[in-house]
Amino acid sequence: MSRSRPSLGTLLKHVHRSGPMSRAALARHMGVNRSTIMALTRELAAAGLLEHQPAAARSGAGRPSLLVRPRPERAHVLAFDIGTDRPVAARVGLGGQLLDRREADTPTHPSSRDMRDVLAELSQQIQQSATPGSACVGAGAALGAEPTTIGADLQRLLGRPVAVGRRAQLAAVAERERGAGAGFRDVVYLQGGDRVDGGIVVDGANLGRHDGQTPAIGHMLVDPQHGRPCSCGSLGCLDTKLGRDALLAAAGRDPEVGHRDAVLAMVRDAAAGDETAAEALAIAGDWLGIAIANLITLVRPQVVILDGTLRYLYAGAAEQVHARIAHHSTPDTRRQTDLRPGILGQNAALLGAAELGFAAFLDDPLHITAASA
Known part of the structure; x- marks a missing residue:
């Protein structure tokens, strides 16, 4: 099974970024045959990461093809946008779906301690709202251009690695992939x-x-x-x-x-x-x-x-x-x-931060899902 995991990750990346796709389309994109796609989707479906849904009805003989779609509620990341006057935290599910978003009012120039308290409260709120059985598979944060220790503060608060990047660059990532x-x-x-x-x-x-x-x-x-x-x-x-x-x-x-x-x-x-x-x-x-x-x-x-x-x-x-x-x-x-x-408006940097959080998971989805369950 370990030898197939790079292919599992590749397939999941396609569905995560492009949305529901037919198995035939996945086979074309990945350059493999339909039987390989069926085996990979079956393995990811067994882990709860994908599901099949009927395509729109079509005329003609034969059964309508099935679409493979991600299950946003099964795996999510924590995403933060901290480079604004109002820090934002969110849970973003597989497929880029915004599952929960919380915004806090803060002073225009909060102290580091004030910001840590705000982030701690937002983190607790978005994690408490998660669906039972949903695995948190990563975290990412969009920061302003100025040097800051907020990324390290978040890692201590969450007890897990937090990938960080500049707000504008992460907004570019999100607009390019989903906007x-x-x-x-x-x-x-x-x-x-x-x-x-x-x-x-x-x-x-x-x-x-x-x-x-x-x-x-x-x-x-x-x-x-x-x-x-x-x-x-x-x-x-x-x-x-x-x-x-x-x-x-x-x-x-x-x-x-x-x-x-x-x-x-x-x-x-x-x-x-x-x-x-x-x-x-x-x-x-x-x-x-x-x-x-x-x-x-x-x-x-x-x-x-x-x-x-x-x-x-x-x-x-x-x-x-x-x-x-x-x-x-x-x-x-x-x-x-x-x-x-x-x-994407005010969610652009937030969704870009989520893509940072998903990166390691999409490389090895079964291992990280099992470890996070």
């Missing part, structure tokens, strides 16, 4: 907020590691001669043009007032005829287009996903964005790339 980038191999994800961050997927693999050694998209130079100083020590980085405070200052607005939704309000005011907001939005659209043109030239992605405040900016300044892309990239590269908003 706006599903089905594509080359994806760029851009997220706006206090700073600009993101993730890059090339040929289905993340560019960079989850431990912080990732592309610093916010520090891409776009205006080195005339730009303002950046926190990194350079001049004219993308952060200085499209970070939240920079956007609001350009529109003559106080960044401290209505901070969370202030960029969205600026975009709405521009559409309603506010000339100052409209001018600031158009200029921001220029800088976003220049940045995307650079990434298109470098990576040649099939999709660029815009999220956070950049989603609002693109909605209000799409004309400027596309004009800059057309001006600064070659026709063959820009024709390959589609721009679209993210669709």
